[in-house]
Amino acid sequence: MNRITTWAIAASAVLLTACASKPAPAPTAQARTDDSANMITPMTQKRETLVATGYAVISIQNHRNPAQQRLLAIRASKLDAYRALTEQVYGQQLDASTTVADMTVMSDTFRARVEGVIYGAVLVSITPVGDDTYETTMSLDRNVVNDLRALYIAHLNNKRN
Numbered sequence: 320m321n322r323i324t325t326w327a328i329a330a331s332a333v334l335l336t337a338c339a340s341k342p343a344p345a346p347t348a349q350a351r352t353d354d355s356a357n358m359i360t361p362m363t364q365k366r367e368t369l370v371a372t373g374y375a376v377i378s379i380q381n382h383r384n385p386a387q388q389r390l391l392a393i394r395a396s397k398l399d400a401y402r403a404l405t406e407q408v409y410g411q412q413l414d415a416s417t418t419v420a421d422m423t424v425m426s427d428t429f430r431a432r433v434e435g436v437i438y439g440a441v442l443v444s445i446t447p448v449g450d451d452t453y454e455t456t457m458s459l460d461r462n463v464v465n466d467l468r469a470l471y472i473a474h475l476n477n478k479r480n
Contacts, residue, residue, distance in 0.1 A: 368458045369407045370443070373399025377451050389453070393445055396455040401437055404459050408467055409435035435471065439463040 375395035380388040412432045418425040440463075443456040 367461050369404060369461075369464060370456065370458045371400045371403030371407060373397060373401070373403055373455045373457075374448070375399060375453050377453065392453045393455070396445070396453040397442070397457075400455045400457040401440065402433055404437050404440055404457060405433050405435040408437065408459070408464055409433065409471065436467065438467070 373396045375392040377385075377388050377392040380391035380395070382388050382391060412434070414430040414432075415428065417427045437459065440457045440459050443458050444454075446454045446456075448454045
């Protein structure tokens with residue numbers, strides 16, 4: 320979380336200072352939050368809603384009863400859709416490491432992490448796909464996305480102060 324916070328603060332500072340054409344009075348905490356939220360607004364104005372799809376395989380669910388396996392797969396596909404929405408709202412933190420020796424890649428590793436809060440998502444559909452998979456589609460209204468991002472930026476500012 321510290322990397323994300325540091326990166327967000329640095330990016331906000333660079334972008335906000337690069338756009339300033341004349342000195343302005345020191346902004347209040349609320350103004351800084353509003354400016355930061357406005358900086359990310361164009362990403363969400365392209366679509367009225369964000370849509371995410373999640374998948375889960377029935378046969379690998381940890382239960383012997385087939386009906387229970389289906390229910391667990393539905394639940395897992397819904398959680399996967401929530402994860403996909405979270406990626407769209409907050410982004411994804413990636414850590415990568417590559418080791419090269421004698422101009423040959425010896426190892427290449429990636430780690431992805433998503434963190435955030437989603438509320439107000441609408442369940443669009445839960446559909447069986449083939450014989451062994453469930454697909455869940457969820458949507459999130461643009462206004463809710465803007466609220467979530469503004470709350471996240473305010474949270475980051477509160478942690479910084």
